[in-house]
Amino acid sequence: MTFLLQIGIACLAVSAVVVGLFAVELILVRKRERHFDACWPPITDEEFLARCSPGVSRDTALRTRRIVAEQLGIPYDQVHPDQDFVHDLDC
Structure with missing residues (x-):
């Protein structure tokens, strides 16, 4: 494998982790908002x-x-x- 290919794969892996963390954060924020809305109409x-x-x-x-x-x-x-x-x- 060439060095540039290895860098490209590493960048894709980091990007996948960042997208995954963003998705988890978005889910948690929405869950918190729904809980707040239910508790405090x-x-x-x-x-x-x-x-x-x-x-x-x-x-x-x-x-x-x-x-x-x-x-x-x-x-x-x-x-x-x-x-x-x-x-x-x-x-």
């Missing part, structure tokens, strides 16, 4: 406020919800007041 602002602790300001609660959604890249309507940053939102 969309809720309205009214439902969000009803689940907040008594005495929480409406404006503060909704502003905090918006900031969390923007900073974490989570859909606004899937931010719940009872979510844990570490366990539920992977922070």
Whole structure:
């Protein structure tokens, strides 16, 4: 086998590994998204406020919800007041 052929085979092997890892990562991301969607269905602002602790300001609660959604890249309507940053939102 020539040196160039050996390099070509090695490149193909590395490419196959990279594609395989990418596919596994894609599967895991989709699985995580489905789990998140199942655990945290969309809720309205009214439902969000009803689940907040008594005495929480409406404006503060909704502003905090918006900031969390923007900073974490989570859909606004899937931010719940009872979510844990570490366990539920992977922070």
